Amino acid sequence: MIRVEGLVKKYGEFVAVDGVDLAVGSGEIVGLLGPNGAGKTTTLRVIVGILEADDGRVEVDGHDVSSQPLDAKRRLGFVPDRPFVYEKLTGEELLRFSAGLRGRVGPEVDRRIDELLELWDLGPWRDELVESYSHGMRQKLILSSALVHGPSTLVIDEPMVGLDPAAARLLKRLLRQFADQGGAALISTHTLEFAEALCDRLEVIRSGTILASGTMEELRRQAATESGDLEEVFLRLVGGIEERRIARALTGDPRA
Numbered sequence: 001m002i003r004v005e006g007l008v009k010k011y012g013e014f015v016a017v018d019g020v021d022l023a024v025g026s027g028e029i030v031g032l033l034g035p036n037g038a039g040k041t042t043t044l045r046v047i048v049g050i051l052e053a054d055d056g057r058v059e060v061d062g063h064d065v066s067s068q069p070l071d072a073k074r075r076l077g078f079v080p081d082r083p084f085v086y087e088k089l090t091g092e093e094l095l096r097f098s099a100g101l102r103g104r105v106g107p108e109v110d111r112r113i114d115e116l117l118e119l120w121d122l123g124p125w126r127d128e129l130v131e132s133y134s135h136g137m138r139q140k141l142i143l144s145s146a147l148v149h150g151p152s153t154l155v156i157d158e159p160m161v162g163l164d165p166a167a168a169r170l171l172k173r174l175l176r177q178f179a180d181q182g183g184a185a186l187i188s189t190h191t192l193e194f195a196e197a198l199c200d201r202l203e204v205i206r207s208g209t210i211l212a213s214g215t216m217e218e219l220r221r222q223a224a225t226e227s228g229d230l231e232e233v234f235l236r237l238v239g240g241i242e243e244r245r246i247a248r249a250l251t252g253d254p255r256a
């Protein structure tokens with residue numbers, strides 16, 4: 001349902017994404033892992049059509065994102081890392097607006113709005129302005145706005161930010177059901193526990209290229225760690241920092 005082939009994205013001369021291939025099928029949740037600045041957000045933004053690729057192809061549900069952007073966007077739900085929200089809308093208005101942008105209005109949307117607000121315990125806040133929402137409440141609303149039009153494909157940049165443990169658990173169950181019903185989800189995350197618990201496959205990216213792909217088990221084998229500790233697997237794959245360099249940074253002493 002998401003197919004990315006040979007994706008290249010530059011900012012000026014700087015190559016942020018350098019030939020990425022990946023695919024997410026119906027029923028699958030794929031995690032995009034990688035250090036800060038690896039190119040995760042850039043890749044996701046190209047997939048959802050916010051940025052234009054310099055090379056390569058992106059298809060969402062069979063629709064080319066650059067030549068059929070509206071068809072692709074109708075099928076997509078996107079949760080950005082730093083969402084822009086209209087502070088002067090109420091929670092309910094924001095969801096209605098979001099559905100309307102994808103051409104969805106009517107009783108089905110009304111019911112979905114009610115259900116989503118109830119699900120996230122936002123019912124009592126539905127008529128309050130978004131500016132009065134807490135960080136986690138906003139995240140729940142943004143997650144709802146990505147689902148309100150009934151997408152087949154979800155792209156989520158850092159879903160766990162700001163969510164309390166109960167909401168994080170709920171999100172995992174929601175995403176699992178979404179995939180079990182035939183949806184496809186691509187999720188960037190730094191939360192390794194979330195990646196392990198939820199993702200069917202992982203793509204590890206660094207400096208704009210995919211370093212490793214596969215199930216958690218396959219990545220453990222590639223990283224060849226004995227303990228199989230998640231953090232160690234990740235750090236082996238992307239490279240860590242030695243204690244000496246931390247000491248140098250703390251003291252400013254190059255001999256430390």
Ligand SMILES: Nc1ncnc2c1ncn2[C@@H]1O[C@H](COP(=O)(O)OP(=O)(O)OP(=O)(O)O)[C@@H](O)[C@H]1O
Nearest residue numbers: 011014016034035036037038039040041042043081
């Ligand atoms: N608008 C921009 N202009 C110039 N360079 C950019 C821009 N956005 C991102 N970059 C650069 O592209 C690279 C990839 O950034 P990106 O935001 O995709 O990383 P990321 O993997 O999402 O990192 P993080 O884990 O910190 O969110 C970084 O080196 C970043 O500095």
Ligand SMILES: [Mg+2]
Nearest residue numbers: 040041042081
């Ligand atoms: Mg990012």
